[in-house]
Amino acid sequence: MATNLKRKLSEKKPDVLEKVAKGGPNREEAISRLINAVSEGPYGKFVITLPATGTSPYVMLQNAATYMNLPLNVVKSESEINGFELLINGEEFAKGQFDNIQEARKGIADQALNKLKETCFFITRKSEYVNVTKDNLHEKEAPSVAAPTAFADSTAYKIMAKMGWSGGGLGAQEQGNPDSITVYENVNRQGLGTTNLTKQITEKLGNFAKSSSLLTLVFDSDFTKEERVFIHKAARKFNLKTKSIGRESRKITVSKKITRMDIVRELLRSGGEDGFYKLHVPTNFAHLFTV
Secondary structure, eight states, X not given: OOOOHHHHHHOOOHHHHHHHHTOOSOHHHHHHHHHHHHHHSTTTTOEEEEOSSOOOHHHHHHHHHHHTTXXXXXXXXXXXXXXXXXXXXXXXXXXEEOSSHHHHHHHHHHHHHHHHTTTSEEEEESSOOEEEEOTTTBOTTOOOOOOOHHHHTSTHHHHGGGSSOOSSSSSTTSOOEEEEEEOSOOBOOTTOOHHHHHHHHHHHHHHHHHSOOOOOEEXXXXXXXXXXXXXXXXXXXXXXXXXXXXXXXXXXXXXXXXOHHHHHHHHHHTTTBOSSEEEEOOGGGGGGOOO
């Protein structure tokens, strides 16, 4: 018989919580204990992202379930008239009575999100993505261009491209905020031969792979087709992800393979909030997190 995961949501793990609560002054250890305690709970590995612009609750749940490779759907109840059930991995998570499937998806999804707030991390995007460009990416020996202080100090500067960026303007429809930040590790492409350029690209990708930065690099559209092929191949050697964006003006994004829990960890390190994102610690574990 399938385990009733709804009941698990209300179960507490006093032994785990006690260990976390008794964590020493080392903040990194405390953060790790909190993440581990949440992850061990039912659906604790779900990280729900709440965008600044309107997205239906059902789509938010679908995104989280897809990320965890778990099927999620709403089905008619076999025992209740006008009854519907939300199933996660084939098990009932929430239910209610509604006139049709559309209303059921919205109503049950709202109910499910409220439950998940007890046991899962939520990340609220306080503003739309900031568009990051790589103007003059290969400007050799160019002086660094500093980002505005408030933004440079924010977690968003490190992780903003890790939550659904599809290129150009950030966001699924490239509708992101047009604010532009010039990344300052630049090497000038102009005047460099192909050999020098490929060397610069390789060095840049190698340094990026070894660094602790979670930033996404964007190689601009002024690279030739052959150069873009080289960027993809070089990035794979460093175990980096690449993605081609655009049709007429092709760009390439290069990023590290990180998880949503990596994002949660970065936000915990910055006190749970910055100018762009806010982390909601699950209510069952809120007493374990102090700013």
